[in-house]
Amino acid sequence: MKNLNGIAGLAALSLMLSTTVAFAQTEVTWWHAMGGELGEKLEAIANDFNASQSDYVVTPVFKGTYAETLTAAIAAFRANEQPAIVQVFEVGTGTMMAAKGAVYPVYQLMADNNQPWDPAGFLAPVTGYYSDAEGNILSLPFNSSTPIMYYNKNVFEAAGLDPEVAPRTWAEVEEFSTQILESGAATCGFTTGWVSWVQTENLSAIHDLPYGTLQNGFGGLGTEFEFNGELQARHWDNLKKWSDAGAFKYGGPAGGVDAPPLFYSGECAIYMNSSASRAGVVANATGFEVGFAPLPYYDDAIAEPKNSIIGGATLWVLNGKSEAEYAGAAEFFTYLSQPEVQASWHQDTGYLPITNAAFELGQEQGYYAEHPGSDVAIEQITRGTPSDNSKGIRFGNLTQVRDVIDQEFEAVLGGQKTAQEALDSAVARGNEILREFESANQ
Amino acid sequence: MQTKRTIFPNKWLPYALLAPQLAITLIFFIWPALQAAKSSFEREDPFGFRTTFIWFDNYARLFADPMYLNSLWRTLIFAVLVTVIAMGVSLVLAVAVNRLLRASRIYTTLLVWPYAVAPVVAGILWWFMFNPSIGILSYVLGQLGVSWNHRVNADQAMILIVLAASWKQISYNFLFFVAGLQSVPASLSEAAAIDGAGPLKRFFTIVFPLLSPTTFFLLIVNINYAMFDTFGVIDATTSGGPAQSTNILVYKVYADGFLGLNIGSSSAQSVLLMLIVIVLTVIQFRYVERRVQY
Numbered sequence: 001m002k003n004l005n006g007i008a009g010l011a012a013l014s015l016m017l018s019t020t021v022a023f024a025q026t027e028v029t030w031w032h033a034m035g036g037e038l039g040e041k042l043e044a045i046a047n048d049f050n051a052s053q054s055d056y057v058v059t060p061v062f063k064g065t066y067a068e069t070l071t072a073a074i075a076a077f078r079a080n081e082q083p084a085i086v087q088v089f090e091v092g093t094g095t096m097m098a099a100k101g102a103v104y105p106v107y108q109l110m111a112d113n114n115q116p117w118d119p120a121g122f123l124a125p126v127t128g129y130y131s132d133a134e135g136n137i138l139s140l141p142f143n144s145s146t147p148i149m150y151y152n153k154n155v156f157e158a159a160g161l162d163p164e165v166a167p168r169t170w171a172e173v174e175e176f177s178t179q180i181l182e183s184g185a186a187t188c189g190f191t192t193g194w195v196s197w198v199q200t201e202n203l204s205a206i207h208d209l210p211y212g213t214l215q216n217g218f219g220g221l222g223t224e225f226e227f228n229g230e231l232q233a234r235h236w237d238n239l240k241k242w243s244d245a246g247a248f249k250y251g252g253p254a255g256g257v258d259a260p261p262l263f264y265s266g267e268c269a270i271y272m273n274s275s276a277s278r279a280g281v282v283a284n285a286t287g288f289e290v291g292f293a294p295l296p297y298y299d300d301a302i303a304e305p306k307n308s309i310i311g312g313a314t315l316w317v318l319n320g321k322s323e324a325e326y327a328g329a330a331e332f333f334t335y336l337s338q339p340e341v342q343a344s345w346h347q348d349t350g351y352l353p354i355t356n357a358a359f360e361l362g363q364e365q366g367y368y369a370e371h372p373g374s375d376v377a378i379e380q381i382t383r384g385t386p387s388d389n390s391k392g393i394r395f396g397n398l399t400q401v402r403d404v405i406d407q408e409f410e411a412v413l414g415g416q417k418t419a420q421e422a423l424d425s426a427v428a429r430g431n432e433i434l435r436e437f438e439s440a441n442q
Numbered sequence: 443m444q445t446k447r448t449i450f451p452n453k454w455l456p457y458a459l460l461a462p463q464l465a466i467t468l469i470f471f472i473w474p475a476l477q478a479a480k481s482s483f484e485r486e487d488p489f490g491f492r493t494t495f496i497w498f499d500n501y502a503r504l505f506a507d508p509m510y511l512n513s514l515w516r517t518l519i520f521a522v523l524v525t526v527i528a529m530g531v532s533l534v535l536a537v538a539v540n541r542l543l544r545a546s547r548i549y550t551t552l553l554v555w556p557y558a559v560a561p562v563v564a565g566i567l568w569w570f571m572f573n574p575s576i577g578i579l580s581y582v583l584g585q586l587g588v589s590w591n592h593r594v595n596a597d598q599a600m601i602l603i604v605l606a607a608s609w610k611q612i613s614y615n616f617l618f619f620v621a622g623l624q625s626v627p628a629s630l631s632e633a634a635a636i637d638g639a640g641p642l643k644r645f646f647t648i649v650f651p652l653l654s655p656t657t658f659f660l661l662i663v664n665i666n667y668a669m670f671d672t673f674g675v676i677d678a679t680t681s682g683g684p685a686q687s688t689n690i691l692v693y694k695v696y697a698d699g700f701l702g703l704n705i706g707s708s709s710a711q712s713v714l715l716m717l718i719v720i721v722l723t724v725i726q727f728r729y730v731e732r733r734v735q736y
Contacts, residue, residue, distance in 0.1 A: 067701055071700050071701065071703065074488045074489060074703060077489055077490075078489065078490045095488060095703070098487070099487065099488065099489045099491070101489070101491050102489045102491070243594070249575075250591075250593055250594055251593075252593050252683075253593075253681060253683050253684075258573070258574065258575055258593065261575055261576060262575050265575070265576075267575060397702065397703070397704075399701065399702065399703075400698075400701075400702040400703075400704070403697070403701070403702070406683065407683065407684075407685045407686050408685070410593075410594065410683055410684035410685035411684075411685035413594045413684070414594055414595060414596055414684055414685055416596075416685065429509075436485075436704065439485065440485055440486065440487045440492065441487055441492070
């Protein structure tokens, strides 16, 4: 008991000490969704900022997955306990943009606090994806990624394939996977994270097919889905066929928690996921060499594939905090936008360099020459001229729609539906969700 | 009227003594329930800026939604399976332990252990064992020629959550059955044995009827458990998938409200869930209890 009292006393003392520190510096809370290797880098950035000046302390708080972080922030906002900064993934963009009273737009924040703000410095696909109808950027682009393909060079070699040549088209993915299976080099050809984002949204963009009406939703809340086209159905049917043959292994709904271990363990030879999975791949792929390549496409559907679209997250500033906290947030954003900080975040994690300056800095440093494959993502996202179909997507309640897509995809894998039936049903259910969002935001 | 009665000289003392419990019930149970009932009639954006009163629109949408009807059906399958398995297995175990003369305490302790495991941990344990790529049981099943992948196969997903949820509840049922069995007078069984009744006959004609109050109590508890308390198990194992095959009502309330941010619909679902459980309990007390011999 005496011991317990001692501990309690210590705890009270340390609490008092920490509050005295907080009096001297303004604390800016930052809720984020970066776990594992990414979370460590993020905390390092916050620590560096805290060490660089003495007025503000940025406190990063890990809130779980992207969806959990968004939900937590909204619940906190309703209870008036919101953080100053919250990281929201790209599918939450529609929801956040519609929540005008909750958000302190970043361009206004920077102007109000006399911090430099240059939207033209961002990469074009980033600006395009995150601008509102008036062309203003409402949240600070922080971690943007795009899906790419990772492959196990050792398995390729063991299967008699050239380890330096990645499959370029889906026909080649099938051919290579079959060869890998037959040679016994691995028990599965490929797996993927995010069936919704990678195998549906990006598939549509790359093949220049519309995902929804009104320029994929950028034109207004009245948009309707139309991703139930012939090519999407063909692709889903193929995935089902490959899944039955063992060439493809499903990694689970949403981000696909089972997909990374399938690749790390050498069970699957090819892995499609965010370019930001690179940090995890590099850390976990200890027994083999990894190759990087753009996503495959159907060469009979499009001769020159379009750019892929953005994933990842931006930082939103929420209303209802003090002037001092906003000043701190603005200063932190200026720090984050420096080419050195951006470039090191991009190079360590695999996220895209968000500003042109960061990309140029990386080129000057010779980073891309030294690390072959590290520029696959940026080349893929900037290739060709973006069309309305490949600029990105903007839909409200997209988190729910992605759940619907996962459910329908699972129905295809389970053999309950054909791909066309599943996609038709996903579009119908998705449209209901869009109408719900439209009526709640009118 | 054999219950003990205490007469308080002061009129206010009994209320004062009840106040803390009443306050907790009001603040943590009644008030949120009323809030849920209120928001089930509203449509609201996630941040709560615009709220529209829409009468029974949320309810009407639910009954027109095949996904909700699917969820009802899945809940029925799940609740029946969990109740039957959890009660059946624990009854067998309790009878077995009750016949032991030695070491019954050790068995009891071991069997009660799983009850101390949090639902989400139980879920993770089963998820780990049955994980399609790294699980030991899915590996063993693979060797036996069964391709286990509950990410894709709806029946396997249901089996997994039923196993995990039942396993968790067996301990609780077991404790009550053991206690119930100990109160069955041994003289009755012995008299029947002398009259030539075999062990099975004795069990079904003497022990089981005398156990009926315990069984009835557990029936209600188990159905409520399957419908309300299995959230953690499902969240950790299947997250309602594949293709909504394990999306039972309580998980759908969470998924639509907390992940989908559709608070109106989620509230309507929770009100309906509450009504379902109330109706079930009333039915049980009215019709099943008549056949219970106290």
